[in-house]
Amino acid sequence: MEQVTVKLSSRSYEVRIGGGLLEKAGEEIAPFAPGGRVALVSDDRVDRLYGDRTAASLEKAGLQVSRFTFPEGESSKNMTTYCRLLEFLARQRLTRADCVAALGGGVTGDLAGFAAATYLRGIALVQLPTTLLAAVDSSVGGKTGVDLEAGKNLAGAFCQPRRVLCDTHTLSTLTPETFADGMAEVIKYGAILDRELLELLEQRQDEDPMEEVIRRCVALKGMLVERDERDTGDRQLLNFGHTVGHAIEKRSGYTITHGSAVAMGMAVMARACWKNGFSKDNCAPRLEWLLKRYHLPTRCPYSLEELVEGMLSDKKRGGNRITLVAPMEEGRCVLHPVPVDELEAFLQPGMEG
Numbered sequence: 001m002e003q004v005t006v007k008l009s010s011r012s013y014e015v016r017i018g019g020g021l022l023e024k025a026g027e028e029i030a031p032f033a034p035g036g037r038v039a040l041v042s043d044d045r046v047d048r049l050y051g052d053r054t055a056a057s058l059e060k061a062g063l064q065v066s067r068f069t070f071p072e073g074e075s076s077k078n079m080t081t082y083c084r085l086l087e088f089l090a091r092q093r094l095t096r097a098d099c100v101a102a103l104g105g106g107v108t109g110d111l112a113g114f115a116a117a118t119y120l121r122g123i124a125l126v127q128l129p130t131t132l133l134a135a136v137d138s139s140v141g142g143k144t145g146v147d148l149e150a151g152k153n154l155a156g157a158f159c160q161p162r163r164v165l166c167d168t169h170t171l172s173t174l175t176p177e178t179f180a181d182g183m184a185e186v187i188k189y190g191a192i193l194d195r196e197l198l199e200l201l202e203q204r205q206d207e208d209p210m211e212e213v214i215r216r217c218v219a220l221k222g223m224l225v226e227r228d229e230r231d232t233g234d235r236q237l238l239n240f241g242h243t244v245g246h247a248i249e250k251r252s253g254y255t256i257t258h259g260s261a262v263a264m265g266m267a268v269m270a271r272a273c274w275k276n277g278f279s280k281d282n283c284a285p286r287l288e289w290l291l292k293r294y295h296l297p298t299r300c301p302y303s304l305e306e307l308v309e310g311m312l313s314d315k316k317r318g319g320n321r322i323t324l325v326a327p328m329e330e331g332r333c334v335l336h337p338v339p340v341d342e343l344e345a346f347l348q349p350g351m352e353g
């Protein structure tokens with residue numbers, strides 16, 4: 001088993017990574033639920049696959065379990081499901097001495113986390129990520145929330161988990177597409193902060209265990225969160241490929257997955273930064289090779305004008321500059337604010353192969 005400690009000024013927590021951890025969920029979670037109740041939240045697919053064994057472990061540890069499930073997919077990450085979950089927690093009479101356990105991917109973690117952050121003004125949260133994306137990204141760092149009609153993730157709260165248990169056996173049932181989505185985020189960590197991770201990803205065989213890869217990513221995310229818990233500085237490095245990627249996702253009506261869109265976004269940025277003379281090294285060839293190796297796309301199917309329009313209409317954007325994450329050399333990115341009226345010219349060379 002691998003382990004990472006995320007050390008925050010308010011409180012530290014452990015992230016455990018290894019095969020079979022769901023069977024130990026009871027003993028791991030019991031200390032965070034002295035009131036004896038756990039609300040186990042998951043989407044219907046994950047509940048079918050892993051709900052029973054997780055609930056059995058919790059019950060074996062003497063905990064009373066109530067299960068809340070919702071239809072799988074991003075379209076459930078909304079205020080309606082969130083309110084249903086709050087009402088459920090209230091009906092189950094959970095108190096501040098009880099705990100919410102989020103079993104699933106990023107949708108479940110964000111939704112259950114937001115409910116835990118706000119129910120009774122905050123009760124304990126444990127994250128049990130079952131997608132690669134949730135393991136390396138969304139389960140760590142404390143960002144929780146739901147989508148509004150006006151856009152993604154527009155309502156939410158910071159809520160750090162008490163513990164994260166990543167059972168790597170669960171990755172075996174992911175579809176290849178969902179696994180690839182997570183790999184886009186893994187490659188992102190290598191590109192922004194960790195050249196050795198890039199080497200590890202080049203050398204590893206598909207059947208090799210994922211523990212070490214996940215541990216490295218969680219350690220990197222933990223480091224950024226420790227430095228910038230509220231996401232006003234260095235943590236923005238995690239947006240590499242995302243500013244362009246969000247515009248691609250939105251333009252496609254969300255038919256292009258998040259991971260594929262981020263992959264295209266990273267490739268566009270790497271090419272643009274090199275051809276603009278901004279990067280010290282040309283990071284694009286190695287990045288593109290890795291993305292293809294893990295079945296991810298590197299070309300954006302939309303025109304530059306469509307892309308820029310999407311980026312500028314981002315509801316979270318403020319001011320007349322847009323902060324891009326720019327590769328400087330392999331394993332190192334920097335924040336690079338670009339004036340809005342120069343964005344199109346900056347990205348243009350990145351659109352070509």
Ligand SMILES: NC(=O)c1ccc[n+]([C@@H]2O[C@H](COP(=O)([O-])OP(=O)(O)OC[C@H]3O[C@@H](n4cnc5c(N)ncnc54)[C@H](O)[C@@H]3O)[C@@H](O)[C@H]2O)c1
Pocket residue numbers: 043045046049072073074077104105106107108110130131132133134137138139140141142143144152153170171172173174175178181
């Ligand atoms: N909070 C954060 O910091 C943060 C960071 C990145 C992404 N996110 C959010 O995460 C969400 C995306 O996460 P995701 O890709 O995990 O999506 P998801 O939770 O919808 O999971 C993707 C699909 O995989 C299925 N699934 C989950 N685990 C499985 C398993 N082990 N075996 C088989 N199927 C399984 C789910 O049922 C779902 O259909 C987005 O809403 C995004 O905004 C949050």
